[in-house]
Amino acid sequence: MHPILAQLRRLLFYLLGWIPLAGMLAYLLAVPGGLTWIEATAVAFPLCLLYAFVCLAAWYPCLATPLERSSVPRFLFTHGVGAVVASALWLFAARTLGRMLAGFEGFAGLDSRLSGDLPLLFGTGVLLYLLAVGFHYVLLAVEASRQAEARLLQASLLARDAELRALKAQVNPHFLFNSLNSISALTASDPAKAREMCVLLGDFLRRTLGLGEKPAIPLEEEISLIHAFLAVEKIRYGDRLKMEETIDREALSAEVPPLLLQPLVENAVAHGIANLVGGGWIRLAAGRHDGLLDIAIENQFDPEAPPRRRSGVGLANVRQRLEARYGNHASFSASATGDRFRVAISLPADTTAAQASAPQDSKERVS
C-alpha cells in the first residue's frame, strides 16, 4: 500500500503541498506563457490536482529501484522513462482540458493559445515528476529507518529479556534448600561449621544481589563469586568436589556480563559432580588472545547417570545472553567427550567499557 494513500490525513497534507506548485504553474502559464491570469489559474489547478495523483505512481518504480542497490544506468533509465510517460500523459490531459474550457465564454481560443505552451508544460511535467521521485526516495528512507529503529528496539528487548531470565535464574533455589539442609545437619554435630556455612552462604548471596544492575564486571570479580559459591558446595560435597584453575593474569581485568560463569559452574556441580560416587574435578581456564577473552569450564560426569530435569536450560541462557550482547563477536560451544563435559566461551576482551561506567568496581573487588 502506498504510504500516502494509506492515510487520509497524509493525502490531504500532500495535496496541500501541491497548491504552491499549482500557483507557480499558473504564473508560468500567465507570464512567459501569455495566458490571462484567469485562464492560467483555471488550467493550472485542475492539472496539478491530476498530476499530484499521477506522481504518486512514482512510488512503485522507486520501490523497484532501491537507491543503494541499483546501477546508475538502470536508475536513470527507469526514472527518465517514468518522467517522459507521466509528462506526456499530462500534456494529453492539458490539451483535453484546453479544448473543454475553450467552449466556455471568456475562454475562447484557449486551446490554440495553450498549444504554444506545451513545451513549457512538458518541461514542467518532467521536473515535477522527478521532484516526486526524490520525494518518494525520502519517504522510503524514512520508512526504512523507522523499521531499523523498530528492529533495534526489538533486539534490545530480546537482549534485556535474556539478561533478566539469566538473573532470575541466578540462584537456583534448590542450591539454597540443600545448603539450608546441610546447615541444619551441622547445627547439632558441628555448630562452628554451621555458623561458617551460614556466613559463606550469606557472602555468596550478597555478592549476587548487587550484580544485577551492573552491565559488566571484571572476570576477577566473577571468579571470586564462583569461589564463594564453591565454598558453600564444598561443605555439602566434601572431598567429592575438586576445583582446578588456570587463569592468565591479563584475563582477570577483562569484562564479562555478571553471573555469566556462575550458572555454568553450578551446572558442572549439579550434573557432573553430584552424579559421581567418588566425586570429580571442575577445571576453569581463562586466557586472552588477539583481543578475545577465552574461557573454558570442563568437568567430569557420569555418562550413565540418571537423567535430570532442567539440564540445558542454564546453557541455553548463557548462549542467548552472549548472542544478545555480542552478536557474532562471541562464541559458545558445549560438548561431551567420554566422561568430560566442556563449555568454551569466547568474547571480546573489553577492559574499558565497564571501568568507564563503574569506576568504583576496582575498590569492591575483594576475594
Next chain:
Amino acid sequence: MTTADGRKIRTIIVDDEDLARQVLREFLSAHPEIDIVAECANGFEAVKAATELKPDLVFLDIQMPKLDGFEVLELLGSGMAVIFVTAYDTFAIRAFEVHAVDYLLKPIGAPRFEAALERAKERLSGKLPSTPLPAMDLAAAARPPLQYLDRIPVRDGASVSIIPVSKLDYAEAQDDYVALASQGKKHLKQQTISSLEAALDPSRFLRIHRSYIVNLERVARIEPYGKDSFVAVLNTGAQIPVSRAGHARLRAFLDR
C-alpha cells in the same frame, strides 16, 4: 511402637550427601524402636542393601548418582514403606503415584519429620491401609511423565544393570516379566510388556507381536515363516515372530 510382630523397624537411609543423612540419623536417634541397618550414598548401594537386609522403612533421596530414587523404588518393589526426601517439590505427584508413604522437603523440620514417621509406622502396623502396587505397574508409575525412557534399570539379585534403550534389541513377554535382550544377554524385569511399550519411543520401538517389542534399528529383514506368518530377522541373528497385525505395522514403518 514397632512393626506388627513386635520387632524393631529396620530402616535404611539413602542420600548421597553425608550431611543430609546426618539430619535423618539425628531425628531417628530419638526413636528407640528404629534400627538403622544401613546408610547408602547412591542408588546401586541402596538396591544392594535393601535386597540383602529387607528393611521395613527406607528414607530415599531422589537425585543421586547411578540410580535416582524412583529407579531404586522400581527395582525394589513396594514391599517396604518409602519416604522420599528431596529439595525438589516437582516430584511429589510421582512420589504418591508409586505409593510412597510421604514426601519430605529439605530442609526438613522436626514436626514434619515426626508426622512422616508416624504415617510410616501406621502403614507398617497395618492401621493405614497399604495398597501395594503390583510390581508390574510400579515401573509405569515411576516413569517420568511426558517423556520416553532412555534407560531401563534391571535387578538381578542384589546387583543392578542399566540398559540404555539404544542397546535394547527386543523385549519378550514372559508371564509377569519381560525379558530384555541386550548385547547378547537377556535380563528379566517384573513388568508387563504393554507398560514397557508405553514407556518406549514409538518411533524407535514397535510391538510386532502380542509378546514382542522390537528395536526398529535392529531389524535386518522380514522373512515369511510358514503360511500367513512372518519372522523378523535382527542384525544380531535373532529371529522374532511377527503377528499379522505386527507385520502390517512393521511394513507401514519400513515403507515410510
